[in-house]
Each structure stands twice: as C-alpha cells, then as structure tokens.
Amino acid sequence: MKWEFSNDAPIYTQLVGQIKMGIVSGSFPTGERLPSVRDLATEAGVNPNTMQRALTELERDGLVYSQRTAGRFVTEDQAMINQVKKDLARGHIQAFMQAMTLLGYTREEIIALLEQQGQEQKKGEDEHGSTAL
Numbered sequence: 001m002k003w004e005f006s007n008d009a010p011i012y013t014q015l016v017g018q019i020k021m022g023i024v025s026g027s028f029p030t031g032e033r034l035p036s037v038r039d040l041a042t043e044a045g046v047n048p049n050t051m052q053r054a055l056t057e058l059e060r061d062g063l064v065y066s067q068r069t070a071g072r073f074v075t076e077d078q079a080m081i082n083q084v085k086k087d088l089a090r091g092h093i094q095a096f097m098q099a100m101t102l103l104g105y106t107r108e109e110i111i112a113l114l115e116q117q118g119q120e121q122k123k124g125e126d127e128h129g130s131t132a133l
Contacts, residue, residue: 001027003044011046015054023063023074024085031076034064 001022005014022028034040034055041051055072058064062080064072075081100110 001043003046012050012053012057015044015046015051016057019054019058020063020084020088024081024088028074030074030078030081032074033070034072034074036071 001018003015003018005011019028023030028034035043037048037052037055040055041048044051055064059066059072062077063075063084065075066072097110100113105113
C-alpha cells in the first residue's frame, strides 16, 4: 500500500482514511490479518503510537477487530464495508461538487461534463483494451 500524507489534517486521521480505503478496495481483504502495528508504522513512515491510535479508531468503528494473541483482522461484515465505501464515495462527490460549483458550473453542466468524460474514457478503453481510469 502506498502511503501519502498532507499537512492539512492530523496524520492519524489520514491513516484511518487510507486504511479504510485499503479495506474497501480489497488491499486489506475481509477476514485477513493486518500486519503488526510496528510493521504498518514502518511501512507508512510514522510513529507506532500514531498507527496504534489509527487502528484503535478503526477498531472502535468496527472495521477491524483484535484477537488477543493473533493480532488485528479486517471485519468480515461485508454490509459494513459496503456502507463505508458508500460514505467515502459521498465525501468525494461532495468535495467534487463543491469544487465544480466554485468554478461556476451548474449541476446540469457538471453532469454533461461527467457524461462526456465517461464517453471519452470508454472510447479509450475500447481502443486500448484497458480498464484503467
């Protein structure tokens, strides 16, 4: 997993968001054991206490759970994962809509741009046999 951080939010909240993204995208599959706190912290380049705080929050949210001697695991509750995925998508959509509105686009213009982009992307996929965004 590639870890990226910005200066606009606390690192632990960014870790929570990135691990959530990893769970909903399948980088951290349901039911699978997560790497240790120390291993995740080393991989992300953060203090283990910061990673522990992020994992504790994810545990509180129910996305991960601990087994006393075996470590932390990703929840197997697919409905919960799907809800988190929808919530993350809504957040991205809201930010996108706010940015487009600030640029002066109306809702109808935004929809038209999205449809145009979708058609161009589909055409590119058809020509190149790719499914990348």
